Amino acid sequence: xxxxxxxxxxxxxxxxxxxxxxxxxxxxxxxxxxxxxxxxxxxxxxxxxxxxxxxxxxxxxxxxxxxxxxxxxxxxxxxxxxxxxxxxxxxxxxxxxxxxxxxxxxxxxxxxxxxxxxxxxxxxxxxxxxxxxxxxxxxxxxxxxxxxxxxxxxxxxxxxxxxxxxxxxxxxxxxxxxxxxxxxxxxxxxxxxxxxxxxxxxxxxxxxxxxxxxxxxxxxxxxxxxxxxxxxxxxxxxx
Numbered sequence: 001x002x003x004x005x006x007x008x009x010x011x012x013x014x015x016x017x018x019x020x021x022x023x024x025x026x027x028x029x030x031x032x033x034x035x036x037x038x039x040x041x042x043x044x045x046x047x048x049x050x051x052x053x054x055x056x057x058x059x060x061x062x063x064x065x066x067x068x069x070x071x072x073x074x075x076x077x078x079x080x081x082x083x084x085x086x087x088x089x090x091x092x093x094x095x096x097x098x099x100x101x102x103x104x105x106x107x108x109x110x111x112x113x114x115x116x117x118x119x120x121x122x123x124x125x126x127x128x129x130x131x132x133x134x135x136x137x138x139x140x141x142x143x144x145x146x147x148x149x150x151x152x153x154x155x156x157x158x159x160x161x162x163x164x165x166x167x168x169x170x171x172x173x174x175x176x177x178x179x180x181x182x183x184x185x186x187x188x189x190x191x192x193x194x195x196x197x198x199x200x201x202x203x204x205x206x207x208x209x210x211x212x213x214x215x216x217x218x219x220x221x222x223x224x225x226x227x228x229x230x231x232x233x234x235x236x237x238x239x
Contacts, residue, residue, distance in 0.1 A: 001040065001198025008041075009048040009206035010213075011222050012162040013144030015041050015199070017229050021236065028191065035180040035187040040195035042173035047200055049167035051207040058163025068125060068156065069164045072147060073171030075126040076133025081179050100233030102131070106149040107226025113153070114219055120155035128154065133172045143169050145226045158218045159210055 001019060008015035016037045023033045049069075052058045060066040128150025132143045144165055151161035181187070210218070 001195045002202045003198075005041075005044050005048075005199035006202040006206045007225075008144060009044075009052075009162070009166060009203055010209050011144075011218070011225050012148035012165045013222070013225060014229065015044075016143065017145070017233070019195075023191075028188075031180070032188050032191065035177060036191040036195055038173045038177045038180070039187055039192050040199050042170050042177065043196055044199035044203060045166045045170040045173065048203045048207060049163055049170065051203055052159075052163030052166060052210065055207050055211045057159045057207065057210050059160075060163075060167070065160055065164055066167075068151070069167040069171075071122065071125050072129035072132070072151075072164065072168035075129035076168070076172045077175050079130040079133035081175060082134065097234055097237055100230040100237070102135075102230070103145040103226050103233070104230030106146055106153075107223045107228075107230060110149050110152055110219065110223030110226065114216065114223070118153055118155040124150065124154035129168070133175075143172060145229060148222055149226055152219065152222070158215050158222065159213070162210055162218075 004015045004019040004022075007013075007018070016034075020033055020037055023037075024030065049058075049060070053060050058065050060069070128146055132146035132150065135143055135146060147165045147168060148161050151164065152158060156164065177187070213221075
């Protein structure tokens with residue numbers, strides 16, 4: 001949880017995407033893992049957003065950063081709830097293949113468009129917010145790669161996008177968590193406790209890392225990570 005959250009708070013992705021399959025390999029059940037991941041990331045994400053603001057990676061006190069976070073979160077409410085319902089009634093491998101392919105495409109687009117300026121677009125923010133939240137509700141992961149890369153393609157600065165995603169994802173986790181609590185009967189509190197200890201303690205280290213990273217290098221890191229994550233997701237299903 002420490003390593004997953006450090007990566008997530010540094011490049012805006014990888015917490016649920018990496019932690020969920022690891023917990024499954026350790027013997028936990030999917031409907032036991034996803035709610036626990038959602039709750040732990042709710043707390044860690046909110047803490048990360050606070051520290052990103054403190055270190056100047058994002059500014060939620062003025063401008064449109066807080067508005068973008070709210071739009072991402074609100075556009076994802078329907079996506080998160082519908083994903084919970086589908087996740088409880090669908091064949092998981094197909095969903096994982098979909099997420100993997102989508103993440104690879106966005107990662108490639110990020111790398112291809114490095115150095116190009118994108119005009120800010122609320123429509124793109126809403127669209128990526130919906131799809132990213134759908135992914136989060138489906139498998140506890142897949143939000144960050146689309147939310148961060150989507151913001152970059154919508155004209156948002158890389159460091160700003162990471163801080164905004166941390167806050168928006170916290171709101172999305174609340175919606176998904178409520179859905180699983182209602183339809184699945186609650187969370188595994190013992191598992192949540194350990195995830196919280198690991199994830200929260202990593203946040204100060206990751207936010208300081210982001211502060212020191214150069215924007216274009218951060219963009220390359222984000223795009224490359226998205227492609228790797230998507231590829232691993234697909235290979236895990238196929239082989």
